[in-house]
Amino acid sequence: RPKAPPPPLERDEQAALFSCRDIAKKKRPELQWLFAIPNGVWLPDAYAKTALRQGLTAGVCDVALLVPRGNYHGLLIELKRRNATPCCVEASQKDFLGFHSAHGYYATWCKGWVAAKTIIEMYLECQLCRD
Numbered sequence: 001r002p003k004a005p006p007p008p009l010e011r012d013e014q015a016a017l018f019s020c021r022d023i024a025k026k027k028r029p030e031l032q033w034l035f036a037i038p039n040g041v042w043l044p045d046a047y048a049k050t051a052l053r054q055g056l057t058a059g060v061c062d063v064a065l066l067v068p069r070g071n072y073h074g075l076l077i078e079l080k081r082r083n084a085t086p087c088c089v090e091a092s093q094k095d096f097l098g099f100h101s102a103h104g105y106y107a108t109w110c111k112g113w114v115a116a117k118t119i120i121e122m123y124l125e126c127q128l129c130r131d
Helices: 010-024 029-033 045-053 091-102 112-124
Strands: 034-036 063-065 075-080 106-111
Touching (some): 010 075, 029 112, 075 112, 106 112
Antiparallel strands (some): 034 063, 063 075
16 A cells, blocks of 8 residues: 655645735735745754844744734734644744734634635635624
């Protein structure tokens, strides 16, 4: 029995999400403002120290859409691989998502780019809006 291939790496999931964004923004122009926050990128020590001095902060989410919908100020997503579990979300990431959820953002984590795409679509269509 052949083994199933491993799930894509997180960076590949994110690249797929942004490829989808590039196509979808023709119909939804606000998607041009969906952006990545390169916090999880490996940097050599010298660059990492510079990045930290410039504000690189542990726990900040991977993807943001700062477009208000309903009662939310914007959407924040921590993107994980498809085989991720809640324990894959680090404490600093949980803190970031919790803080922003409490302050008017829709902040969540997703398993894979398809789940993130679904959340983004639901957010833009106000299906996640609170009463």
